[in-house]
Amino acid sequence: MTILITGGCGYIGSHLVKQLSEKKEDLIVLDNLTTGFLENLLYNETIIKADLNNTEALDNLFETYKIDSVIHFAASIIVSESMANPLKYYLNNTSNTLNLLNTCIKHKVKNFIFSSTAAVYSPTDSGIADENSFTNPVSPYGKSKLLSEIIIKDLAEAYNFNYAILRYFNVAGADPSGRIGQRLDNATHLIKIACEVALGKREYIEIFGIDYNTPDKTCQRDFIHVEDLANAHTYCLDYLKSKNQSIIVNVGYGKAYSVKQVLETIEKVSGKKLNIKISDRREGDLEVLIANNNKLKNQLGWKPKYDNLEKIIIDSLNWEKKLSGKTIY
Numbered sequence: 139m140t141i142l143i144t145g146g147c148g149y150i151g152s153h154l155v156k157q158l159s160e161k162k163e164d165l166i167v168l169d170n171l172t173t174g175f176l177e178n179l180l181y182n183e184t185i186i187k188a189d190l191n192n193t194e195a196l197d198n199l200f201e202t203y204k205i206d207s208v209i210h211f212a213a214s215i216i217v218s219e220s221m222a223n224p225l226k227y228y229l230n231n232t233s234n235t236l237n238l239l240n241t242c243i244k245h246k247v248k249n250f251i252f253s254s255t256a257a258v259y260s261p262t263d264s265g266i267a268d269e270n271s272f273t274n275p276v277s278p279y280g281k282s283k284l285l286s287e288i289i290i291k292d293l294a295e296a297y298n299f300n301y302a303i304l305r306y307f308n309v310a311g312a313d314p315s316g317r318i319g320q321r322l323d324n325a326t327h328l329i330k331i332a333c334e335v336a337l338g339k340r341e342y343i344e345i346f347g348i349d350y351n352t353p354d355k356t357c358q359r360d361f362i363h364v365e366d367l368a369n370a371h372t373y374c375l376d377y378l379k380s381k382n383q384s385i386i387v388n389v390g391y392g393k394a395y396s397v398k399q400v401l402e403t404i405e406k407v408s409g410k411k412l413n414i415k416i417s418d419r420r421e422g423d424l425e426v427l428i429a430n431n432n433k434l435k436n437q438l439g440w441k442p443k444y445d446n447l448e449k450i451i452i453d454s455l456n457w458e459k460k461l462s463g464k465t466i467y
């Protein structure tokens with residue numbers, strides 16, 4: 139049976155494609171290559187270039203290949219952009235997810251894995267969210283993902299398929315072997331931007347807000363290595379196939395680092411002083427957001443390999459050095 143991975147040429151998707159290819163799984167990658175890169179496919183995987191709004195192409199794909207499971211990464215992901223251009227997010231994230239689900243139902247796909255986000259959660263007093271925490275997203279990005287979750291649940295109940303919804307916290311890092319990583323020039327990930335500053339590829343890094351109710355007045359986030367995040371999908375796929383039931387899980391390490399702590403660690407690891415600019419808060423940013431990951435660890439048996447901020451940063455720096463042609467640490 140074949141696994142379809144949408145957005146498999148992107149940052150997170152390509153790491154899962156790599157892991158599944160190394161397990162000799164039969165894969166098809168669907169990507170419109172807007173934010174994905176063919177260079178991220180390491181093992182000559184079959185790639186279909188198409189957009190999820192092309193329902194005819196989707197039908198042809200599912201008729202050609204016997205697809206048993208779908209892992210859906212393809213999405214727009216920038217919170218600030220979603221505040222300025224919400225229509226893009228409801229079309230690309232929610233409407234296109236519905237297109238994909240409709241095709242899955244027509245072709246009797248058994249398992250559907252969805253890349254969601256911790257941005258679906260409402261702020262909590264503790265800053266810690268579990269899967270039962272109140273969902274009231276503050277950004278169109280988060281809302282577009284939550285609407286997709288609701289649609290998935292309703293359709294799964296009506297049309298008898300299993301789903302896993304993974305709510306991501308803050309992804310960072312790169313393949314430890316330096317083969318793939320975040321390639322986008324305009325990426326908004328904190329650690330990537332700061333590493334680019336450390337290597338002289340950008341002039342400065344911004345801290346958005348230094349008036350939060352945290353020890354150092356900057357936001358706190360749960361950062362997870364992209365390899366561990368990708369690997370969580372394999373646990374979910376195994377769970378769907380073995381248990382024949384659906385699940386929603388947080389994917390994070392269950393600990394937080396502030397923006398200042400991250401930047402200080404990058405300075406320590408790189409040996410470079412960062413040029414830091416203080417800016418106003420960004421609309422849509424939560425003060426503290428930490429994963430309660432007990433469900434993923436206890437129910438699925440997930441064991442992260444790279445739960446270490448310095449390791450995340452080292453792999454990020456190595457990747458940025460490779461992109462710029464410099465010597466790797």
